[in-house]
Amino acid sequence: MAESGQNIMEKAEARFMEKQKKTAERNQATAEYVSEAKARVIKTARLRALRLAKEEADRAAEALNPTPKKKRAAKKASTPEVKS
Template identity: 85%
Template structure:
């Protein structure tokens, strides 16, 4: 009878140790995930700030040195007769 009780205790101890290991692994994975998410948020914010600063600099540069707008040239259609001439 003592052997049966010992066997049950050993099994219970093994299950307890397994649960502790799984919990530790889960906590580690969660910590890694949260760390990566935080790093991604920080990087995204930094890149957004850089993009906004560049867009603002581009707007200022455009205001100081506006690019001349291209004039549209009329394109004659093939087969169209010039004014004053009859086909």
């Protein structure tokens, strides 16, 4: 009977260790996910700031040196050609 009690304890401890391991893995995966999400938010904010700064610089440059607008070419009235 002592052996069966010991065997049950070993199985219970093995299950407990497996649950501990899975919990640690889940916590690590969650931490990685949160870390990547934060990095993505920071990178997006940085890129947005750079884009807005570039657009502002482009608008300022355009205000200082406006480029002339191209005139549209007048459309020709198309006449059907008559073949003889």
